[in-house]
Amino acid sequence: MTPPSRRERLRTATVSEIKDGARRLLVTGGLDAVSLRAIARDMGMTAPAIYRYFPSLEALIAGLAADFYDELREAVEAARDAAGDDPLDQLLAMSRAFRRWGVDNRAEFTLIFGNPVPGLEEFTDACGDEDHPGARLGTVFVRPLATLAERAGLRTPPREFLEKHLGDRLAPLRRSHGDLSLEVAYAFLSGWTRIYGLIAMEVFDHLRWAVTEPEALFETELATFVAQLSPAADPSGTPRATVRVAPQRARSH
Numbered sequence: 001m002t003p004p005s006r007r008e009r010l011r012t013a014t015v016s017e018i019k020d021g022a023r024r025l026l027v028t029g030g031l032d033a034v035s036l037r038a039i040a041r042d043m044g045m046t047a048p049a050i051y052r053y054f055p056s057l058e059a060l061i062a063g064l065a066a067d068f069y070d071e072l073r074e075a076v077e078a079a080r081d082a083a084g085d086d087p088l089d090q091l092l093a094m095s096r097a098f099r100r101w102g103v104d105n106r107a108e109f110t111l112i113f114g115n116p117v118p119g120l121e122e123f124t125d126a127c128g129d130e131d132h133p134g135a136r137l138g139t140v141f142v143r144p145l146a147t148l149a150e151r152a153g154l155r156t157p158p159r160e161f162l163e164k165h166l167g168d169r170l171a172p173l174r175r176s177h178g179d180l181s182l183e184v185a186y187a188f189l190s191g192w193t194r195i196y197g198l199i200a201m202e203v204f205d206h207l208r209w210a211v212t213e214p215e216a217l218f219e220t221e222l223a224t225f226v227a228q229l230s231p232a233a234d235p236s237g238t239p240r241a242t243v244r245v246a247p248q249r250a251r252s253h
Contacts, residue, residue, distance in 0.1 A: 015053050017043060022064055027107045031117065034061065058119035061111070065123060068108040069133035075101045076140050087144035087151070088226055088233060094141060095195050095222055099215075102199045109203050113196070130176045138188070142177055145187050152232035156183045156190075187229060194225050 004012070021039040036057055040047040054060040079097035083089040102109040111117065112134070116124060127134040148154065156162065162170075162182050170189065174180040198221055201207050202214040211217050227233045 011053070018050060018053055018060065019064060019067065022060055023108070026064070026111065030107065031061075031111065036060070056119075061117065062120055062123040065112050065117075065120065066133045068105070068112050069137050071105075071108075072098070072101050072112075073133070073137040073140055076137070080140065080144070087148040088230070090144040091141070091148075091191075091229075092222065092226060094144070098195065099199050099202070099218055102203050106203050109199075113200060114204070128172050128176065135176060138173075138192075139177065141191070142180065142184065142188050145191070146177075146180065146184050148230050148232065149181060149184050149187070152230050154183050154187050154230050155228055156186050159183070162186055191225060191229070194221060 018039055021042050022034050024042075025033045025035075025038055034057070036050045036054075037047045039045075040050055050060075054063065076094045076097045079093040080090045083093035102113075126132050129135060145154070159182065166186060166189070167182065170182065170185040173188070174182065174185050177185075198214075198218050202218070207214050207217070
């Protein structure tokens with residue numbers, strides 16, 4: 001493969017610098033603080049010069065969102081790979097990595113999982129597409145669920161219930177993963193709403209009224225979810241998640 005030219009290397013470096021500047025503004029001042037003018041000022045450029053790299057502020061924000069999805073996915077994949085071959089161990093490690101990233105990167109989490117961002121409708125609506133960075137993140141969680149279903153089965157509502165109430169809505173998810181079984185698709189939906197929901201409530205500070213230690217609640221709910229997920233989870237009636245090595249603690253602000 002031909003190595004990139006000097007011009008290409010400089011362009012890549014400038015794009016990275018623009019994104020780094022946008023991320024700093026996002027973290028320190030929120031989305032409203034991110035502007036091409038502010039980024040250009042910090043870089044010693046003119047605002048019009050940035051249009052050579054991004055056609056609009058919305059395109060830059062969409063690029064940031066894609067990067068954040070990829071960064072989160074890589075953190076989750078690293079946790080999965082370190083957990084070994086057991087799909088339950090993988091799901092536990094991945095869920096904890098998801099929480100750590102969210103708590104440690106609140107502004108970034110808010111951009112990709114918070115309220116819809118004006119101008120990013122096309123990017124957000126494409127999240128179900130197979131090559132979308134959000135879909136690639138979801139695929140990482142689907143794979144151990146599919147492995148678990150193949151090895152030991154999953155506990156789900158009766159198939160008739162799933163087909164009646166969720167069949168049509170879950171069809172795109174199933175097709176995007178190679179005709180995924182309805183049971184695995186439901187397990188993903190159930191796990192995502194519970195795990196992501198708890199992380200979002202912590203990141204958005206919606207648990208303070210009831211919880212002094214969000215990690216303890218997260219661990220309890222994670223153990224409950226895994227124990228309910230498959231017959232392989234609790235052969236002796238004890239949720240396996242409760243006897244795992246204590247997770248690394250995420251910072252709570």
